[in-house]
Amino acid sequence: MIQLLAFYLFAALVVASGLLVILARNPVHSVLWLILAFFNAAGLMILIGAEFIAMLLVIVYVGAVAVLFLFVVMMLDIDFATLRAGLVKNFPLGLSIALILLAELVLGLGANSAGVLHLGVADGNAAPLAGAPNIEAIGAVLYSRYLFLFEAAGVVLLVAMIGAIVLTHRERGGIKPQNISKQVARRPEEATVNTQPEVGKGVSL
Amino acid sequence: MNWAVSLRLVAAEEFLSVTGLVLLLIAGWAGDKAARAITWLSVAALAVAAVLVAPALTHGAMGAETSAFFGQFAADSFASFAKLLVYGAAGVSLALAPGFFERFGQFRAEYPILGLFAALGMGIMVSATDMLTLYIGLEMNSLAAYVLAAMLKTDDRSPEAGLKYFVLGSLASGILLFGISLTYGFAGTTNFAGISHALQGTMSTGALFGLVFILAGLAFKISAVPFHMWTPDVYEGAPTPVTTFFATAPKVAALALTMRVALVAFGAQMAAWQQIIAFLALASIIVGALGAIGQGNIKRLLAYSSINNVGFMLIGLAAATAGGASAVLVYLAIYIVMSLGGFAVILQLRDAEGQSVESISDLAGLSRTKPGLAFVLAMVMFSLAGIPPLFGFWGKFVVFQAAVAAGLVPLATVGIAASVIGAFYYLKVIKVMYFDEPADKVAGSLDPVHGLVLYASALFISPLGYLLTGWLGGLAHSAAAALFHGA
Numbered sequence: 001m002i003q004l005l006a007f008y009l010f011a012a013l014v015v016a017s018g019l020l021v022i023l024a025r026n027p028v029h030s031v032l033w034l035i036l037a038f039f040n041a042a043g044l045m046i047l048i049g050a051e052f053i054a055m056l057l058v059i060v061y062v063g064a065v066a067v068l069f070l071f072v073v074m075m076l077d078i079d080f081a082t083l084r085a086g087l088v089k090n091f092p093l094g095l096s097i098a099l100i101l102l103a104e105l106v107l108g109l110g111a112n113s114a115g116v117l118h119l120g121v122a123d124g125n126a127a128p129l130a131g132a133p134n135i136e137a138i139g140a141v142l143y144s145r146y147l148f149l150f151e152a153a154g155v156v157l158l159v160a161m162i163g164a165i166v167l168t169h170r171e172r173g174g175i176k177p178q179n180i181s182k183q184v185a186r187r188p189e190e191a192t193v194n195t196q197p198e199v200g201k202g203v204s205l
Numbered sequence: 206m207n208w209a210v211s212l213r214l215v216a217a218e219e220f221l222s223v224t225g226l227v228l229l230l231i232a233g234w235a236g237d238k239a240a241r242a243i244t245w246l247s248v249a250a251l252a253v254a255a256v257l258v259a260p261a262l263t264h265g266a267m268g269a270e271t272s273a274f275f276g277q278f279a280a281d282s283f284a285s286f287a288k289l290l291v292y293g294a295a296g297v298s299l300a301l302a303p304g305f306f307e308r309f310g311q312f313r314a315e316y317p318i319l320g321l322f323a324a325l326g327m328g329i330m331v332s333a334t335d336m337l338t339l340y341i342g343l344e345m346n347s348l349a350a351y352v353l354a355a356m357l358k359t360d361d362r363s364p365e366a367g368l369k370y371f372v373l374g375s376l377a378s379g380i381l382l383f384g385i386s387l388t389y390g391f392a393g394t395t396n397f398a399g400i401s402h403a404l405q406g407t408m409s410t411g412a413l414f415g416l417v418f419i420l421a422g423l424a425f426k427i428s429a430v431p432f433h434m435w436t437p438d439v440y441e442g443a444p445t446p447v448t449t450f451f452a453t454a455p456k457v458a459a460l461a462l463t464m465r466v467a468l469v470a471f472g473a474q475m476a477a478w479q480q481i482i483a484f485l486a487l488a489s490i491i492v493g494a495l496g497a498i499g500q501g502n503i504k505r506l507l508a509y510s511s512i513n514n515v516g517f518m519l520i521g522l523a524a525a526t527a528g529g530a531s532a533v534l535v536y537l538a539i540y541i542v543m544s545l546g547g548f549a550v551i552l553q554l555r556d557a558e559g560q561s562v563e564s565i566s567d568l569a570g571l572s573r574t575k576p577g578l579a580f581v582l583a584m585v586m587f588s589l590a591g592i593p594p595l596f597g598f599w600g601k602f603v604v605f606q607a608a609v610a611a612g613l614v615p616l617a618t619v620g621i622a623a624s625v626i627g628a629f630y631y632l633k634v635i636k637v638m639y640f641d642e643p644a645d646k647v648a649g650s651l652d653p654v655h656g657l658v659l660y661a662s663a664l665f666i667s668p669l670g671y672l673l674t675g676w677l678g679g680l681a682h683s684a685a686a687a688l689f690h691g692a
Contacts, residue, residue, distance in 0.1 A: 148278060149277060149335075149341055152338075152341045152342070155222055155325065156344050156348060158322075159319065159345055159348045159349050159352075162229070162352070163348060163349070166352055
């Protein structure tokens with residue numbers, strides 16, 4: 001019973017927040033609704049026993065992707081009034097795409113009720129480990145059976161990191177970076193000067 | 206599974222990763238001043254890696270004792286043959302780089318390191334006997350390649366090429382992953398041997414979809430038609446040493462990977478993929494030949510030429526026999542040397558200000574101003590066209606021979622007819638160089654490293670190359686046997 005309640009709660013919230021993502025006028029609010037949608041989708045994943053995917057959703061999508069969206073939306077100064085100005089012009093196109101999608105949905109539902117397509121069934125070792133939660137199942141093989149691939153994936157990330165730095169890092173002239181060792185090595189004698197300015201002459205530094 | 210045995214089988218990969226990391230540290234402390242030294246160290250590292258993998262080829266290693274990490278990786282003679290080509294091509298492309306980038310003052314210390322990691326990824330690709338290994342090797346190579354293409358920041362076309370390659374390459378990776386996930390769903394394993402075992406008998410529609418998507422993703426990587434659109438733009442925009450690299454090493458790796466996927470993972474379903482490969486082969490040959498005719502840029506011309514040549518190699522794969530596989534390997538070896546020679550000539554083409562000359566019309570009368578360069582380029586062109594006294598003919602010959610032996614006479618006939626169309630644009634370049642009024646654009650002296658590559662490859666594709674046919678054929682035969690071991 002509680003599962004059923006939880007399912008309807010999560011499902012309704014996913015649908016509602018998904019709608020609000022596209023209906024919100026403020027793009028920052030859209031991203032916040034998207035985060036809520038991700039959280040509730042994670043809840044749905046837990047209900048079907050896929051807790052690893054649920055955690056990935058929260059950590060990767062909420063923690064990284066959505067926050068990145070948020071930064072991009074806040075940093076780009078998008079004028080949404082001009083974006084919406086094209087609405088009338090694009091309305092027929094948008095409407096026709098919506099109609100096509102609706103027709104496809106109806107067709108899909110009709111085909112489904114007429115009997116589902118049989119593409120085949122999975123066999124072999126695709127079946128899950130019996131009795132183990134899926135985090136344990138992944139952990140059991142990640143550093144043992146798939147050690148080589150795990151390490152190689154690390155090299156892939158390193159290559160991506162080198163690439164990002166190579167492409168974006170520039171040596172710029174004319175800037176005054178902080179040199180900590182120089183600051184630390186500075187002595188009072190070098191830092192202060194004793195002068196005796198004449199009256200009305202001022203000090204030259 | 207014994208860890209010590211597995212670790213010994215991946216010795217070349219371990220060596221390359223550790224060297225890459227050490228060189229990265231050196232680059233971090235010494236900066237771009239050390240770029241040239243790091244390049245030579247990388248080339249030396251590739252040579253050592255080649256020595257490490259060579260014994261597997263000469264001993265004809267195959268079967269269970271070459272399988273490492275629960276069947277995810279195979280260090281057999283096939284992988285060894287492909288790795289020798291990859292390391293050789295990557296090493297030569299790296300050696301060609303300093304002379305080019307230093308003209309623009311843009312030689313970064315990270316360049317050879319990325320090249321080294323790309324070679325590492327390609328080594329993993331050709332050894333992959335598991336879909337996961339395949340994907341990780343492919344991404345390691347691709348990510349490094351995207352960055353290499355965008356490396357020359359003074360030329361706007363270079364970042365453009367990098368971005369184009371990245372966007373389209375990511376799409377292809379997505380398609381490939383989708384195919385892998387479908388295959389996993391229907392076969393229940395990502396292991397090639399396991400997939401082959403699970404897909405006996407009639408193939409379900411879903412598994413067929415998986416196969417089609419995997420082949421589409423791989424066809425993008427070898428730039429086979431209809432997944433070739435990125436090739437001319439990327440080849441033109443990328444800095445010439447990087448184009449040299451793209452036209453050689455990744456071609457070997459991706460083609461070897463395609464062969465292993467088709468012949469091992471889907472070895473039980475030859476009828477399913479044979480027609481797909483035959484279509485890719487014919488389309489590549491024809492589009493490659495026709496597309497090259499209108500090109501005015503020599504790098505774009507060579508891009509279409511590479512599409513065309515991939516088509517010929519796929520004919521050997523379409524034969525689906527050990528003879529066909531060994532013909533593809535022989536063709537690859539010859540094609541690599543021809544491409545390296547051709548691009549070494551293009552690297553020498555620069556005007557008095559040191560800017561690259563890439564337009565074919567600027568090559569007019571090159572035979573009178575630079576007879577040596579013109580002669581080598583003419584040899585490469587004749588060889589790519591497959592005109593008999595040169596070694597390029599031998600590659601086409603063995604491929605067609607394998608196709609006819611496998612009963613694919615129509616495919617071979619169309620291929621031969623299309624290679625005549627292809628000969629037209631190769632001959633056009635020779636005509637411009639030898640019979641047109643000199644444009645006198647090309648200046649500058651010969652860089653010693655480039656000269657060495659140029660003349661060594663010219664020697665290889667000269668009729669003297671035929672002395673190697675027995676040796677090369679023997680190695681390719683032993684490599685192909687590893688693919689069909691236990692099939």
